[in-house]
Amino acid sequence: MKTEKTTTSRQGKEGLAAEVASLLVKNIRDYAMYIALAVIFLIFSIATNGLFVSSRNLINLVNQTGYVAVLAIGMTLILIIKHIDLSIGFVAGFLGAVAAILLMNGWNVWIVIPVVLLCGVLVGVYQGFLVTKIKVPAFVTTLAGMFMFRGLLSMVTAGTGTIIVRDRTFLQLSNGYIPDLPWGANLDFHLLTLIVGIGLVFAMIYSQVKHRQSLKRYDFETTSMSIFVIKQAALSILIMVVTWIMATYRGIPWTAVIVSVVLLIYNFMLTKTRFGRHIYAIGGNAEAAELSGIKVNRVTFLVFASMGLMAALGGMLYTSRLASATPTAGLGFELDAIASSYIGGVSVGGGVGRVTNTIVGALVIMSLTNGMNLLGVDISFQYVVKGAIFILAVAFDVFTRKRGNA
Amino acid sequence: MAKDLILEMRNITKEFPGVKALDRVTFEVERGEIHCLVGENGAGKSTLMKVLSGVYPFGSYEGEIVLNGKVQEFRHISDSERQGIAIIYQELALFPELPVYENIFMGNEIVNGRVIDWNETKVRAAKMLKRVGLNVDPSTKIKELGVGQRQLVEIAKALSKDVDLLILDEPTAALNEEDSENLLNLLRELKSQGVTCIMISHKLKEIVAIADTITVLRDGCVVTSLDAKEHKIEEQEIIKHMVGREIENIYPAREVTVGDIAFEVKNWTAVDRASGREILHNVNLNVRKGEIVGLAGLMGAGRTELALSLFGNVPGYDIRSGEVYLNGKRVEFKHPADAISAGMSYVTEDRKGNGLILIQDVKFNVTVSALEKLVHQLVVNENEEITVANEYRESFDIRTPSVQTPTGTLSGGNQQKTSLAKSLFSEPSLVILDEPTRGIDVGAKFEIYSLMNQLVARGMSIIMISSELLEVLGMSDRIYIMSEGTITGEIDAEDATEEKVMAMATKTVEEAV
Known part of the structure; x- marks a missing residue:
């Protein structure tokens, strides 16, 4: 367990690719649905000429x-x-x-x-x-x-x-949709929605870091730092994209x-x-x-x-x-x-x-x-x-x- | 003189991801002998037999299997069956709702054209039952038979396929002394008829009594093969080979001063609601502080039923009469939760069936019955949970990669230690251990016994239900003997002998009263 931690951080790029691969294999069950979702999005976006991923339709989907x-x-x-x-x-x-x-x-x-x-x-x-x-x-x-x-x-x-x-x-x-804050009235996006989105990103990162620290404290297996950062960045971007779509439409x-x-x-x-x-x-x-x-x-x-x-x-x-x-x-x-x-x-x-x-x-x-x-x-x-x-x-x-x- | 070998397994190596379960094992069995295979849990006994029977198909291991002089490539169990090998597992594979005769010929039906010839089936089944000495009507349903009788049906089933080589995986693990003795006699009888037997067992006494050859496995390697035909092999010698060291005394000594009565049951009578049968009759017993009380008896004597009826009446019996006192206070437990919070805990005899939650990890299992200890404002404190689990892991020497490992992947001994940790986390004053060392190896047994000694030293009381007489005699301060749902005797460990206990265990209710 301990050795794995040290080796993963030492291995450079190749190690990262290998870790991603091993994570995929190990957690195939968990990732499968995300992959399925991504594939569905991709197929329908192409088939509908982008209509599927329009703000209007995504809000509709929600x-x-x-x-x-x-x-x-x-x-x-x-x-x-x-x-x-x-x-x-x-x-x-x-x-x-x-x-x-x-x-x-x-x-x-x-x-x-x-x-x-x-x-x-x-x-x-x-x-x-x-x-x-x-x-x-x-x-x-x-x-x-x-x-x-x-x-x-x-x-x-x-x-x-x-x-x-x-x-x-x-x-x-x-x-x-949720009402906007009074200060957002003249903006061309939904202010409260944006604030909530940014808040969510911070809350997520905070809780993930805390979780990771407690895993480390007890010597449990954790992913390498780079994977962790990439994962948090990807999730943050995803949240912000969704937030932006909602903010520029009519809010949450x-x-x-x-x-x-x-x-x-x-x-x-x-x-x-x-x-x-x-x-x-x-x-x-x-x-x-x-x-x-x-x-x-x-x-x-x-x-x-x-x-x-x-x-x-x-x-x-x-x-x-x-x-x-x-x-x-x-x-x-x-x-x-x-x-x-x-x-x-x-x-x-x-x-x-x-x-x-x-x-x-x-x-x-x-x-x-x-x-x-x-x-x-x-x-x-x-x-x-x-x-x-x-x-x-x-x-x-x-x-x-x-x-x-x- | 060349030996007449029925089976040779040459240089068998079997690897699982990360572990070498068998390492160049060479194993020879002579025709017509009873060959015992012993070793601690995880030594590779069952793996070796699975390779032999085709459960692990040809190609998944290295080495050669030679049966009757011919190299075999078993790809499926049916391949080995066709060659006259039958394997009987610890967990019996019978259909409880079907009659004996149907079970015996299941998968091997006697057909007349395209339809099953039931008359012929019954006649042949009766013959088979006679051969194994089981005196029941072939139309009896399996569920009406005891464990020992079911074992005999399994053997009859194997014999119906014309086996030359019978493999038994811990056939007596679930049997009482009497049934075990019957089974061993049957094996001797089969031997005289020319059937070769390989028997895996943890019970050294039986092995010494029956084996012609004893092969000891340790860590996937053959340590030695002992010839028991010429001269008797001592148990100590087998143990020495199994553990690689000598265990002087299997039952560690303890010095505990026994205190006042901690738990008392008076006139406990319980009736099964479905059948109307009296399961427990006027049971009286008590346990003192710091005392280990053994509860001996044959299978079906009602010991587990007694434990479960006291522990929150899990089977839902109609309790006709009786009082229970814990630490001087009259108690009535409607659910195991009541019993646990009052300071009682029960470690089941069937840790896989109703003891552990195998898909959950060690920490989950250790804390599950007393989670309230870890709850602060609704939330289970996971850090505390990990700390607690790690404490038990260390003090009980639970061998696991981490407390986050699912308990299903641990060995029997480590599962049992986890069960024990779980029952202790609720801080009981009385622990009922039901067959605490069943199916675990000598080394782990010793550790469990030592733990029991530590517990009573801390002032706990223990009731130990056990079918192994030596264990009862070795560990108890006092022994109660049960038969047919009632206590037929009580005896101090100092005065107890196997014969005395056995005599009381075979008493009927009429004799006892």
């Missing part, structure tokens, strides 16, 4: 990804503890419709949002109860849920058909803010808290977790409740995005969420996965959708492509993990 991203975050936890939730598509669709109906009936938006979120938690509690107390397998529980909520969605939209949402605040969720979309907050909370919970450790422990070996004093049933129950909460949020983001609730909203969302998680590196065997990577997985899935829509690819064929990408991602995951264990 807004479209919002609902899948929050669903996928909830799903990641479910998959880590080796369960599944097939119902979330129509739970999201149904709760989105509930929000639309309440708004139509003149409820205040600030009451509607918490009420719908609470409904989502209740759905999760109900399914969690069946899974943990009655011991009905999650697959069966949520398959039944899928039918029930599909039916409920049809019922509540039966009289009116599509329900139009007119509440301005609610529409802001997936179509609005509210969707991005909402997803970021959810992501921050879940990432903190998973990586820093006891609850997060317990989730990974259960996914790794539920029996061992139980004998280690972890209340497996309670954690499982809470994870399902959180899934319900995310389904409600996702449903509202989608309704806001379309400015309406439709009888077919939610169709296939669960697949997008599951695919995002697996593409983002959740293990099919459980116990492994990060919500930060899941977001990248969601971007992969939604870039595909977005790009194919731009190209006017038939929706039927889109399903085929998405299914193929999904199974490729999982097969790749299984393959690389098997190799890693051998």
Whole structure:
């Protein structure tokens, strides 16, 4: 371990290339999704003559990804503890419709949002109860849920058909942008967005340096200094490019803010808290977790409740995005969420996965959708492509993990 | 006189990335003998057998395998099976929901045209069972059989394929003394029928009793091959070759003054809800401060069930009666979490199955059951975690590249030390160790015993469940013996002998009451 550190810093350029190669091989699973994302971006940019990477479309992509991203975050936890939730598509669709109906009936938006979120938690509690107390397998529980909520969605939209949402605040969720600072009024870019972007870069570098220092302190393996600097520079540039695109357009979309907050909370919970450790422990070996004093049933129950909460949020983001609730909203969302998680590196065997990577997985899935829509690819064929990408991602995951264990 | 060799493995070298698992191993087996292969964990025994059986295909190793005078190139297990080699692994490969006869002929079905001839299958299965001395109905489902009986079914399965060379990987590891003895007798019987056996084992007593030849491996090399036909080989001699040094006393001595009663169980009776069967009957026992209490008994006597029912009633039994006192206070544990926070911990007999989280690293496992000790304002302090894990790594001599290494990659002994560290991180006053040295080598055993001595010296109490009588006798201050879910005897270690303990372990409930 120690020798590796000293040799890498001593080897010059050749050593750097070798280290990059070895990093790639070792972490192929983690890098694969970034590579996939880059390839998708490249292909669609060429195929659409640059339309795909226009500011307008990229912002569009962010807004479209919002609902899948929050669903996928909830799903990641479910998959880590080796369960599944097939119902979330129509739970999201149904709760989105509930929000639309309440708004139509003149409820205040600030009451509607918490009420719908609470409904989502209740759905999760109900399914969690069946899974943990009655011991009905999650697959069966949520398959039944899928039918029930599909039916409920049809019922509540039966009289009116599509329900139009007119509440301005609610529409802001997936179509609005954060306001600018008063001093930014005369600039031709969004000042607050730029400030946030620069702040993010500093925060990232600070936390990475701190992390690296603590790795060094305990003599753990670290990458060489040059790799570290290159990585930070690349990420900083990426953040600044994205920031600039948003700043010169209309600023940061509210969707991005909402997803970021959810992501921050879940990432903190998973990586820093006891609850997060317990989730990974259960996914790794539920029996061992139980004998280690972890209340497996309670954690499982809470994870399902959180899934319900995310389904409600996702449903509202989608309704806001379309400015309406439709009888077919939610169709296939669960697949997008599951695919995002697996593409983002959740293990099919459980116990492994990060919500930060899941977001990248969601971007992969939604870039595909977005790009194919731009190209006017038939929706039927889109399903085929998405299914193929999904199974490729999982097969790749299984393959690389098997190799890693051998 | 030239030996009649059934098998010769010549200059076998097998490398894994970064490790030479076998280094020019030459291994010869005479026809019709029982050949024991011993060595510490990681010495290369299992690797050698995997090379032989084709698990590691031809080309992935160097050297030659000569079977019955012909050079073999096994590319798959089925190739070696066709040549009359059968291997029985430590983890049995039977289907619990299927009947015995189907298991015996699984993958080797008796067909009549294109359909399976079930009648013939049952008749042949009955014959095979008779040959291995297993007196059960061939239609019994595997899940209804005990571990020892399952082992016999595995052997029957191997025999049904007309084997000449039977390889057994730690066949008695999970068996009690009685079943082990039966198995050894069966091997002797097979030998008289002309079957050659290679047996991997950690139990030196058995090896001494049964082996014709003993080959000792150490660090991927053959240290020696001892001829046990002419004169008896002493256990000490084998140990000396295994570890490369002499271990004077396997059970380290300790001087601890035993204190007051720390843990007491009174009239503990538990019923399995699903079957309605009484699993534990009126169990009474106590452990003093600084005391190691052995819990002996045969497989299925209810020792693990007792431990689990006390440790938060994990199996969800219906506790019909009983009281538990920890440090003088009456306690009731509804979940292992309650037991752990009250100062009790349990180290499972199955560290891979329900002990460690193998995909997680050493530090994760060490701290998982008492994370609250590392939590400050919601956040698990990772620096503290690493420090703690490193402390255990040093004091327990857990051999791992770092505390960030997944526990699945560690050897059995180091996994066991990690399990022990995990159970101690919650600062228990009572530790239940369930088969603490199963499947680990002599050197690591000694280290585990020394650790146990350190723990009681610090005032902890230990209940040690063990199926190895010598270990129970060697390590305990006092021994309880269980049979059929109840305590059939209690004896001070000074007065205990193998015979006495065995006699109590084979008592039935009626005799005990």
